[in-house]
Amino acid sequence: MLKNYFKIAIAVLKRRKFFTFISLFGISFTLTIMMVLAAFIENVIGNDYPDRKRDRSLYITSMEERGKNAMSSGSPSFYFLNKYAATLKTPAKISICSNGGNSTNTYVNNKKIAINYKYTDANYWDILEYDFVEGKAFDAQQVKNGEHVAVISEGLKKEYFGDIPSVVGKYIEADNVQYRISGVVKNVPITTYMLYSDIYIPYTVSKIDYLNKDYQGGYIAILLAASKADLQKISNEYDDVMKRVPMENKDFDHMNCRAESYMRSFLNTGNEDSSGLTEALTAIGVFTLIVMLLPTINLININVTRIMERSSEIGVRKAFGASSKTLVYQFIVENLILTLLGGLIGIILSYIIIQIINSADLIPYFVIKMNLMVLLIALLICFVFGLFSGVYPAWRMSKLNVVTALKEQ
Amino acid sequence: MFKHLLTLIWNKKKQNLLMIAEVLISFLVIFALSTLIVFYYLNYRKPLGLEYENVWVVSYSNPLKTENGDSLKLFYKDLLNTVEALPQVKKTGFCSNNIPFYQNTWSGSLKGNGKEINNVDNYWVDENYQDVLHVKLISGRWFTKDDVLAKQKPILINQKLEKELFGKQSALGKLVDEGNRKIIGVVEDVKAKGDYSTPKVSMYMKVDTGSWHFIQRLLVKVSPNADAAFEGRLYKTIAGMMKNSNLEIEHLVDKRKSINYFSLVPMIVSLIVAVFLIINVALGLFGVLWYNINKRRGEIGLRRAIGATGKSVSSQLVSESMILATLSLVIGTFFAIQFPLLDVFDLPKEVYLIALVLSILFIYLLVFICSLYPGKQAAAIYPAVALHEE
Numbered sequence: 181m182l183k184n185y186f187k188i189a190i191a192v193l194k195r196r197k198f199f200t201f202i203s204l205f206g207i208s209f210t211l212t213i214m215m216v217l218a219a220f221i222e223n224v225i226g227n228d229y230p231d232r233k234r235d236r237s238l239y240i241t242s243m244e245e246r247g248k249n250a251m252s253s254g255s256p257s258f259y260f261l262n263k264y265a266a267t268l269k270t271p272a273k274i275s276i277c278s279n280g281g282n283s284t285n286t287y288v289n290n291k292k293i294a295i296n297y298k299y300t301d302a303n304y305w306d307i308l309e310y311d312f313v314e315g316k317a318f319d320a321q322q323v324k325n326g327e328h329v330a331v332i333s334e335g336l337k338k339e340y341f342g343d344i345p346s347v348v349g350k351y352i353e354a355d356n357v358q359y360r361i362s363g364v365v366k367n368v369p370i371t372t373y374m375l376y377s378d379i380y381i382p383y384t385v386s387k388i389d390y391l392n393k394d395y396q397g398g399y400i401a402i403l404l405a406a407s408k409a410d411l412q413k414i415s416n417e418y419d420d421v422m423k424r425v426p427m428e429n430k431d432f433d434h435m436n437c438r439a440e441s442y443m444r445s446f447l448n449t450g451n452e453d454s455s456g457l458t459e460a461l462t463a464i465g466v467f468t469l470i471v472m473l474l475p476t477i478n479l480i481n482i483n484v485t486r487i488m489e490r491s492s493e494i495g496v497r498k499a500f501g502a503s504s505k506t507l508v509y510q511f512i513v514e515n516l517i518l519t520l521l522g523g524l525i526g527i528i529l530s531y532i533i534i535q536i537i538n539s540a541d542l543i544p545y546f547v548i549k550m551n552l553m554v555l556l557i558a559l560l561i562c563f564v565f566g567l568f569s570g571v572y573p574a575w576r577m578s579k580l581n582v583v584t585a586l587k588e589q
Numbered sequence: 590m591f592k593h594l595l596t597l598i599w600n601k602k603k604q605n606l607l608m609i610a611e612v613l614i615s616f617l618v619i620f621a622l623s624t625l626i627v628f629y630y631l632n633y634r635k636p637l638g639l640e641y642e643n644v645w646v647v648s649y650s651n652p653l654k655t656e657n658g659d660s661l662k663l664f665y666k667d668l669l670n671t672v673e674a675l676p677q678v679k680k681t682g683f684c685s686n687n688i689p690f691y692q693n694t695w696s697g698s699l700k701g702n703g704k705e706i707n708n709v710d711n712y713w714v715d716e717n718y719q720d721v722l723h724v725k726l727i728s729g730r731w732f733t734k735d736d737v738l739a740k741q742k743p744i745l746i747n748q749k750l751e752k753e754l755f756g757k758q759s760a761l762g763k764l765v766d767e768g769n770r771k772i773i774g775v776v777e778d779v780k781a782k783g784d785y786s787t788p789k790v791s792m793y794m795k796v797d798t799g800s801w802h803f804i805q806r807l808l809v810k811v812s813p814n815a816d817a818a819f820e821g822r823l824y825k826t827i828a829g830m831m832k833n834s835n836l837e838i839e840h841l842v843d844k845r846k847s848i849n850y851f852s853l854v855p856m857i858v859s860l861i862v863a864v865f866l867i868i869n870v871a872l873g874l875f876g877v878l879w880y881n882i883n884k885r886r887g888e889i890g891l892r893r894a895i896g897a898t899g900k901s902v903s904s905q906l907v908s909e910s911m912i913l914a915t916l917s918l919v920i921g922t923f924f925a926i927q928f929p930l931l932d933v934f935d936l937p938k939e940v941y942l943i944a945l946v947l948s949i950l951f952i953y954l955l956v957f958i959c960s961l962y963p964g965k966q967a968a969a970i971y972p973a974v975a976l977h978e979e
Contacts, residue, residue, distance in 0.1 A: 282835065285837055
């Protein structure tokens with residue numbers, strides 16, 4: 181039966197090439213847009229290098245202090261995290277590091293290099309699984325001694341030293357300080373902004389006093405749980421600790437600082453009233469609606485037209501006893517075949533577009549890859565698209581009166 | 590004639606409803622896009638309000654452990670003199686970190702003339718700021734060294750704030766902030782968030798002893814031939830004076846580029862998407878109209894047979910589509926007009942009105958072009974052939 185529908189669908193497609201072109205153009209272009217968007221989002225949030233244990237980690241990235249007339253939000257300080265987060269009992273391991281967005285310059289051979297830097301502790305290298313190209317991370321002893329050692333990214337190595345095989349043990353100057361290179365890691369794209377950096381340095385050599393007792397101060401904490409089951413426990417334990425923390429000063433009467441999953445902390449706006457997650461989802465939803473709505477209506481319009489063209493065929497089938505249900509079913513299947521065909525073209529188009537985006541190097545070290553997830557999303561979108569644009573015309577078709585349908589010819 | 594066309598449309602309301610919906614939604618998409626473009630374009634045409642070429646921004650973290658305002662002041666004066674003594678430096682000045690083309694903002698409210706204006710951008714600057722960025726002075730004067738001594742703290746405001754506070758009156762010499770501050774000058778609006786942004790109400794305050802602990806930026810105006818080697822030297826000089834500070838030097842030229850990029854990328858993406866949507870809609874409209882004409886061969890043949898010219902047949906079909914478009918536009922305009930009426934996005938009203946006119950014209954043009962060819966085809970129908978088929 182399906183084979184027959186398939187044959188009919190192909191025959192109909194061949195009949196009026198112009199209409200087929202319009203339908204396929206609309207479908208494939210819409211799916212291309214949606215797929216590029218899906219691939220982009222999937223790669224931004226789904227990139228699990230270097231935090232491969234993301235599903236059993238919690239992140240403390242921001243805090244908000246509020247009072248009647250005062251509001252202040254930002255990342256917590258090292259002092260605050262060290263006192264309240266590092267002392268939690270449930271997590272298997274805890275790391276404190278500076279948040280992203282710190283940058284400085286270095287000048288080598290009369291060339292300027294802008295460098296992002298990040299202060300970390302030794303646990304950072306245990307919790308996160310960076311791929312080392314050469315060398316190794318610094319250890320707890322080195323951090324304790326305040327040694328000027330650094331782990332640098334592959335990109336920085338190339339920019340600073342050029343194409344040389346090994347740089348471990350060499351010195352790199354950043355922020356007017358000489359650091360001995362202990363290891364080189366693969367690049368992290370800037371979209372993983374919490375962990376992205378060009379150079380990683382022990383927090384003990386930070387130029388800014390990390391023991392400063394302000395509550396806010398540019399650090400984040402990563403809490404690794406022994407198992408997924410512990411995540412809720414850790415979150416609750418931290419909430420309990422937060423309830424007992426004294427306010428920083430009289431201006432504030434409550435504080436909001438939570439240990440959250442990667443997704444939530446990634447989209448955290450630093451404002452307790454609005455979760456970044458809801459806003460992101462709304463934005464994506466509105467965009468999808470606008471992009472999908474027009475082509476859907478267009479396709480419905482064309483489908484209705486095409487069905488009227490086939491009124492004689494439908495009339496004959498009805499006259500020979502085909503039920504409305506069968507006809508609706510047939511038309512929806514035909515439409516799904518058309519959408520899937522468009523989807524196939526869409527996949528090829530989006531593959532080309534993604535290659536163009538990647539070669540344009542819009543975001544450093546960020547490579548969009550098509551993966552199974554994206555293809556599945558594409559398939560789902562195809563299916564929904566085909567269903568929506570097929571139902572109304574099919575319903576119109578099934579209501580066709582046999583006598584008029586046959587008489588028209 | 591018109592009434593007759595309406596009857597024709599009404600007779601096929603089901604099919605026309607879909608077409609009206611399609612045109613309506615395209616109109617709304619075009620309206621949204623043209624609002625954005627008109628908004629950007631109107632902003633782009635306004636002057637930038639400052640000169641950013643050859644200005645470097647040195648960011649430092651607080652280097653001194655002391656909270657003593659006087660020793661801080663002394664230290665920074667020393668720093669300024671050292672930097673200005675370098676060969677390719679023209680002028681330097683300190684300011685707060687909300688420098689034009691940076692994402693940082695710092696705003697507060699200002700009371701004056703019985704009003705309170707919220708969200709006023711606060712800039713802390715020193716007397717050299719004017720010589721570095723060449724913000725245009727409209728009236729009054731810029732800060733001088735003696736301004737610290739004044740009882741009422743001197744401030745400068747921009748034209749937009751002057752207009753909001755005092756209307757058409759001059760703000761010069763007026764006391765604001767419950768008599769604590771005196772306006773000594775008015776400057777031209779600065780598009781601080783890039784070429785495509787609207788200037789915000791802003792006020793400039795002078796860096797004084799109390800503000801040194803949060804001032805973390807030094808603006809350096811250099812001569813055009815200053816290169817990376819010189820920048821390295823400047824970096825070393827400052828780093829030598831602030832051993833405990835994280836330093837970074839950025840160029841305002843690059844910052845302007847990147848902030849413009851941030852406003853342009855969403856627009857370019859939506860433009861590409863919209864172009865494809867419109868092509869899609871145009872092809873769809875064209876196809877449906879063309880098909881409809883083929884279906885109406887009998888009717889058209891009859892009209893031709895009783896004496897209608899080819900021209901009048903094709904103009905009838907084009908007018909029919911235009912009436913359909915008008916119906917959609919009436920509904921669309923009803924929705925679109927709500928934006929300026931309810932002031933949804935805080936944009937100037939003329940932006941919406943220009944965008945509305947543009948999108949109405951665009952939709953008419955689109956429908957006209959799409960119906961032109963099918964109309965022409967209808968005119969070519971021979972009555973004898975068409976009627977014979979029936």
